[in-house]
Amino acid sequence: MMRPLEKVLVEEISHAPGGSIPFIRFMELALYHPLWGYYQQERPKWGKHGDYYTSPMVGDVFGSVMSGVLETMHRSFCGKGSWAIVEFGGGDGRWAEQLLEGLRETAVFSSLTYVMVERSADHRRRQRERLARFGSKIMWTQRPEPVLNSVPCVVLSNELIDAFPVHRLRKENGHWCEIHVSWDERRRLHEVTRPITDPALFWYVEKWRESWPDGTETEVNTRAREWLNQVAVSLREGFVVTFDYGGREEEVRGPHRPEGTIRCYSRHHAHRRLYDAPGESDITADVNFDDLMRWGKKAGLETVWYGPQSRFLVAAGILRLLTEHHDPDPFSASARRNRAIRHLVLSEGMGERFRVLIQAKGVQFDELAEVLHAGE
Structure with a gap:
């Protein structure tokens, strides 16, 4: 039996020019259809019973460290109220909860408003x-x-930008084409x-015209450009901080990634x-x-710092949260916190796979840059 979202897709494909829709449109519907999209459904998406973990779910240390960074950023605002x-x-608000708890006893809390921008009604x-x-x-x-x-x-x-719908391109016979999604006579999306x-x-x-062999696939995230440009143009002064998995151009694109990075979880x-x-x-992706x-840069943002999450967290002081203990219980608070720190910073955990980008507009960021570049 055809699922409800498949019916929506087939209907749109049947009315599209050439009987196909760009992959970016397929991904938009698969993730964000108002009723049947993945992120719109009332179902567990994170944690043990969901499909993936995020850094705030590993433990509250992630929020604790970031709270300290936010205090440093606030000093760049020069006491402007x-x-x-x-x-x-x-997501489920866990990171916001950690950050607000971390800032609650600080001098910057009273002047703070926390704004959530979320398109999913379930979230x-x-x-x-x-x-x-x-x-x-x-x-x-x-x-x-x-x-x-x-x-x-x-x-x-x-982990916002990795969930934006992307264009997928494939090189065929020396030319780049865009991957579309169609519906075949065997009643399958292809x-x-x-x-x-x-x-x-x-x-x-x-x-890329000359450098990549036929058959190579890759993604282009034009929605990320639209989002970042909108934020940069609207931002009077401040910082844009992005945590996500990915890397530099040579890491995420090229002949060594012949199928691109698109995947499901x-x-x-x-x-x-x-x-x-x-x-x-x-x-x-x-x-x-x-x-x-x-x-x-084109939109007026200056790069303050970029690097792996492990280096960011270490520079921000996460290792100071490690506690020496002799409790044999692996589920004690100290053991769980130390385990969370290791998972966040070690390469086999989230430390190298996740990257951090900090961009700024209209503020002095010497103190922040000094903190994050210390020890490099």
């Missing part, structure tokens, strides 16, 4: 339940621009290629069965941080 943290895509409900005790300290909005251009802000995202028509992709096509396992059950698995830095 009210300020805001604007978090995009806050907003979970956030409101988790964060209810903070009352009016938190606000939800779909239009953060008035906040961004009125007070100094720190814009936060953790891939076809079509000529590239989106002007936003032409720059990449020219750049389901029950903590990665797979590439993109069309088996749309809406039932997360779909994601690695973030190209060179793109973010280049786009940010």
